[in-house]
Amino acid sequence: MIHPPSTLLDAITSGESFLVTSHQNPDGDAIGSGLATARALRQLGKQVTLWYRDPVPTVYGTLPDIEHLHLGTTPPTGFPHAFDRVITLECPSLARCGLEEHLEGLDILNIDHHLGNDDYGVVNWVDTEAPSLGELLSHLFRELGVALDEATATLLYLTIVTDTGGFRFSNATDRAFDAAAGLVRAGARPEQVSLWLYESQPPAALRLLAEMLPTIDLHGDGRVATALLTGEMFERAGASRGDAEGLIDYPRSIAGVEGVALLREIGPDQYKASLRSRGEVDVEKVASRHGGGGHRNAAGCVLHGNPDEVRQQIAGELLNIL
Ligand SMILES: [Mn+2]
Structure with a gap:
């Protein structure tokens, strides 16, 4: 008790x-x-x-x-x-x-x-x-x-x-x-x-999903997946920030993927990284290195740089902890 x-x-x-x-x-x-x-x-x-x-x-x-x-x-x-x-x-x-x-x-x-x-x-x-x-x-x-x-x-x-x-x-x-x-x-x-x-998604959330899916990239023999949501994508989808809830589950659903980062643009060259992992893989360690936090299998932090740099950086850091 x-x-x-x-x-x-x-x-x-x-x-x-x-x-x-x-x-x-x-x-x-x-x-x-x-x-x-x-x-x-x-x-x-x-x-x-x-x-x-x-x-x-x-x-x-x-x-x-x-x-x-x-x-x-x-x-x-x-x-x-x-x-x-x-x-x-x-x-x-x-x-x-x-x-x-x-x-x-x-x-x-x-x-x-x-x-x-x-x-x-x-x-x-x-x-x-x-x-x-x-x-x-x-x-x-x-x-x-x-x-x-x-x-x-x-x-x-x-x-x-x-x-x-x-x-x-x-x-x-x-x-x-x-x-x-x-x-x-x-x-x-x-x-x-x-x-x-x-079963309560607004249509804009599905349009945002459609924007995100083509951005999914695999790294390190497919053990890490990254995806990107830019301000432009939110605009095209007519979506708000809240519509991104749950989208990270899609790259996470790919066979063999052990670590995931979804990057959401929050300012010029500024990205909120949502991190997910399975089992013993501790993404909180990666997040806290960047001033963020969370749990072993779900954490978040803010990263700076252009989208390609940020993506390579976070993919590298995730591969390092696998
Ligand atoms: Mn909680």
Whole structure:
């Protein structure tokens, strides 16, 4: 049984008004965990504001309560005085939330499952064995006495599905399946999660996929794949950044590929590299060398140079760790 530290339970129980945030470019775990936390805390009679810097990927646009998210770099009303507790979810460093200039100096409850969390909170609950942050939160909510409703259970289930790649990655451990079973018993609806994740694509996302497919390159006898998304491709497809969610799974699906980098242009000669790998291959090492981070099998960082240079560089670095 996983137990949160009593200092965390005390801080939550005694708090009244919560600000909850998560990392830049939020993924399914960041979003599902945040929405579930807000629902759970409200059930305990708390005030909760969710503040994320970046917009949510298109596929998560219809999640319950998503319209209540406060987005951008402008603080929500009353910040910071109106809040007596600040929770960061999934942020190994305060900088990962992208709101550090506002949060610096505040007492933070740091809940995370990433490697290399630098324990910047007044309370730090970091469990790197947790398959998703939502899994860890399900233990927290149990100990807080929250009775999960269907929507909250479904949001937590979503975090496990997205972080384990649909129970396919090496973090699809017994803990992942135990938690998923418990959440389904509590009312989680796997078919709803499947609809959100796999059958809610806007047409622009498929046009963007069509733009990306011809850019796939194989390196080192096909053990590494790279692909590219430029601003021009987004324009032609009529797509927004959120439409790129999941596209990396296509180069990853090629037989024999052990490491993948998807490069997305974010500025002149500037690329966000999303990295993926299988098994023991640790792409987090490559990402952290460039000031990024993540997990062993999924990480990201920013690279500088023209697209060909960046592609050769990251392919070389991935081949080096195979
Ligand atoms: Mn996560």
